[in-house]
Amino acid sequence: MPRANKETKFAERSDLPHKAYMGIRQMLFYNEIIPGQKIKYQDLADRLDVSITPVIHALKWLEFKGIVRHEPNKGYYVNEVSLQEIREIYETRLVLEVAILPQTITNLDESGIQRLQASLEAFEETVKESDYYGRLMTDMKFHFTLASLSQCRIQLKMLEELFDLLFLKYSRNLVLTSIMETSLHEHQEIFESLKTRNLQEVQKILSGHLENVKDHILEKFDRMVMNKKEPVFDFHSFL
Secondary structure, eight states: OOOHHHHHHHHHHHHHHHHHHHHHHHHHHHHHHOOTBBOOOHHHHHHHHHHHHHHHHHHHHHHHHHHHHEEEEEEEOOOOOOHHHHHHHHHHHHHHHHHHHHHHHHHHOOHHHHHHHHHHHHHHHHTTTTTTTHHHHHHHHHHHHHTTTOOHHHHHHHHHHHHHHHEEEEEEGGGGGGHHHHHHHHHHHHHHHHHHHHHEEEEEHHHHHHHHHHHHHHHHHHHHTTTTTSSOOGHHHHG
């Protein structure tokens, strides 16, 4: 076999774990795999058109991120939702996102303002269209764009990991529709304050926004626990 063909086939084989990883991520985000569910290797392999080996590699990556867990002699399971974990995610986000705002304002230029405005407009569109998953993605994009303007690489990497955990494990539980208008208004306030380089105002609004979202989600979980139901929400009832 010619060397070029061998290299191509090797590259294709090397990409299979990544293909499996990205495919499983999508299934988690769209709730095709849910918390507590046992993962069937062959089922995933068939759906992703790969062998079982890349699926297992992908699950090991997700285990490292805390999305799934491996139980000896049983297999992999999607980790259950955790009230404390959600609280810690949002409290950590608050610390990170607010702490890098001074650097964001220092680096802010017209290009950065345009990028943030574009992400804000994308979020506005998904709110208008009642696009549930679109709202989650564009909300995350707005916050990550804001953070990326700081150019603080370590903090950005930490935020990426938090967003991964939040949206892959909890997308089914992030019922934000009842406060979407409030969130949109707060995003707009963050954007306007940032344009004027008003650091204290941006810090205040961003802190309040993340606290509001955290409290809203935790309240929903508490209500479900009080009713002795599983802490999983059917977002369709809120649309």
